[in-house]
Amino acid sequence: MGRPPCCNKxxxxxxxxxxxxxxxxxxxxQEHGPGTWGNVPVQTGLMRCSKSCRLRWTNYLRPGIKRGKFSPHEETAIIHLQALLGNKWAAIASYLPERTDNDIKNFWNTHLEKKLKMFQTCSQQQQPIIPKGQWERRLQTDLHMAKKALSDALSLDTKPLPIPDLEPSNGYHSYAMPTQKSTTYAANADNISRLLAKWMTSSLKSGGSSASISSNIVSPFSLDSPDVSCSQVVSVKENNILFLEENTPNLETSQVPLSLIEKWLFDEGIGQESQDLIEMPHQHITADLNPCVLDPRSLSVGPGIIADCVSLVLRLDLAFIALEITDVFGFCPSDGGYGGSDGGGGGGGFRFEVCFYPSNLKYASIYYNHLHFLEEVFHAGEASSFGVEFDGLTLKEKENEVGHHFWCEAFRELIIEPKALKTMVKEITLEKISEEDERIAWNVLIKCGAPGHLGCFMCDYV
DNA sequence: AAACTTGTCAACCGCGCATGC
DNA sequence: AGCATGCGCGGTTGACAAGTT
Structure with a gap:
């Protein structure tokens, strides 16, 4: 039984x-569309196996492939994503739709890996040996850095964080492709691409164009930054990005630096402008959250906490939101499940079901563990007890109605009052600051101790 | 100018999961 | 349910070009 052989190799x-x-x-x-590769050799007369045909198409002939130099921000995105995901080239390529996984893999193997090794060697010369007893802090730092890497890779921020350029730089790097060979070959491909023009047009009209996250990724890291040294890198501070937004050119309103959150939280005089940022409309943000395009099989990040955080969040394509929770409140949202289960919630962590409610996500997360406080603030006790009705519906009915975990949904609706929101968030934050010595669940939390840091357990401040 | 080394990248290979029979 | 193929992935190879000695 089974299918007939695709080809005789x-x-x-x-x-x-x-x-x-x-x-x-x-x-x-053009005539049949991509796929059914087994038919290609038979129907075209090509003496190539189906696999070879597929590879040729996906890695070279497919429309939308960008060839040539990797831009600095592409390069940085690859570095960060590789650090986070490992050699999951397909997953990395999903964030750079114009590049194939093969291209990225080659670029990494021929350029970036060497470059990073050199950089690490340079850094290690200046990195002090971690004293005994400091491992927890280092653990937190590593976790923080890993999350930061993802945030940076996905962020739109343009502020440069220096990583030394180990090569002379005058714009793009000199290791880009255009050799005589590739130029000649590209000319052939260009001719072919003209053949594809009509097909591309119809494909785009039919909605085949995928949103390009890469077009908006402008990494805060720049390998082209001039005059940087290893010491600068070692002492670099975080540059938090809170929102990722796709397909939205207005960067000014699409990202919120952490400092603004802090300012908003603790500065009584902060104006409505930042308030608006906190209250980004639910639909507006939701519209920018593309379904994750990653193959779940590619998301096994590795063992431990980081893997839990990152893989779960990536499946939702909402990493930045989890980071946001962590950055603002100083602990890692990773104790829990995924997909709206309503178990657990204790132990000090957050649950990812809140990710379904991006606009008020951080607050919804807090709510999940601080229901009692919510009750106090909003006098919403009737919504916080099982068995009572809400809008004339039981909890279960309400959950079915909204299609989500009810409590978060209810919270999203309740939290529209800015002043109360601020009060609650502030109180909770202060509460967390007071818990600096607390050890929660699986995670040993070490307060960074940096002046002015808001109970920042994850901060890399030393 | 020739030999050798290094860099580049398209293509291949083998593996594992998904899917059709 | 089990087998065989389809498909996608990551690792590796090898041809070619460019650079160096």
């Missing part, structure tokens, strides 16, 4: 593709 041609073969393949895909 013994008679298959190997090696570089000729322009004629490319045209045959492109013509076929």
């Amino acid at each position: 013994d008679n298959m041609k190997k090696g570089p593709w000729t322009p004629e073969e490319d045209i045959l393949l492109v013509t076929y895909i």
Whole structure:
């Protein structure tokens, strides 16, 4: 039983593709679309196995592939994502839709890996040995850095954080592609791409265009930053990014630096402007949260806490939101489950179900563990007890109605009053500051001790 | 100018999961 | 349910070009 063999590899041609073969393949895909690769050799007469055809299409002929130099921000995104995801090139490529996983992999293997090794060697010379007893702090720092890496990679922020450029730099790096060979080949590909123009147009019209996150990723790291040294890197401070927004050119309103949150929280005189940022409309933000395009199989980040945080959040494509919770309140939102389960919630962590409610996510998270406080603030006791009705519906009915975990949904609705919101968040934050010695669940929390840091357990301040 | 080394990247290989029969 | 193929992935190879000695 089973399917018939796709091709007989013994008679298959190997090696570089000729322009004629490319045209045959492109013509076929123009007519039939990509996929059903097993039919390609049969129907085109190509003496290539189906796998080879698929690779040729996905890595070279497919429309929308960007060739040539990797820009500094592409480079930085790759560095951060690789640090976070490991060699999950397909997952990394999903954040750089114009680049193939093969391109990214090659770029990493030929350029970035060496470059980072050099950088690490340089850094280690200045990195003091961690004293005994300081491992917890280091653990927190590493976790923080890992999350920061994701945040930076996904963020729109343009502020540079220096990583030394280990090569002479005058704009883009010198290791870009255009050799004589690739130029010639690109010319062939260009010809083919013209053949594809019509197909591309129809594809785009039919909604086939995928939102390009990469077009908006402007990393705060720049490998091209001039005049930087290893010592500068070691002492660099975080640059928190709170919101990621796709397809929205207005950067000024699409990102909120942490300092603004802090300012808003503790500065009684802060104006309505930052208030507006806190209260980004629910629909506005939700619209920018693309469903995660990553293959779940690619998301096994690694063992431990970081893996828990990152993989869960990535599945929601909401990493920045979890980071936001952590950055503002100084503990890691990773004790819990995913997908709206309503168990647990204790132990000091947050649950990711709150991620379904981006606009008030951090507050919803807090709410989950601070229901009693919510009651006090909003006098909403009737919504906080099981068995009572809400809007004439039981808890279960209400959950079914909203299609989400009811408590978070209820909270989202309740928290529209800015002053009360601020009061609550402030109180909770102060409460957390007072818990600096508390050890919660799996995670040993070490307060950083930095002056002015708001109970920042995760801060890399030393 | 030739030999050698290094860099680049398209393509291949093998593996594992998904899916059709 | 079990087998075989489809498909996608990460790792590796090898041809070619550029650079160095």
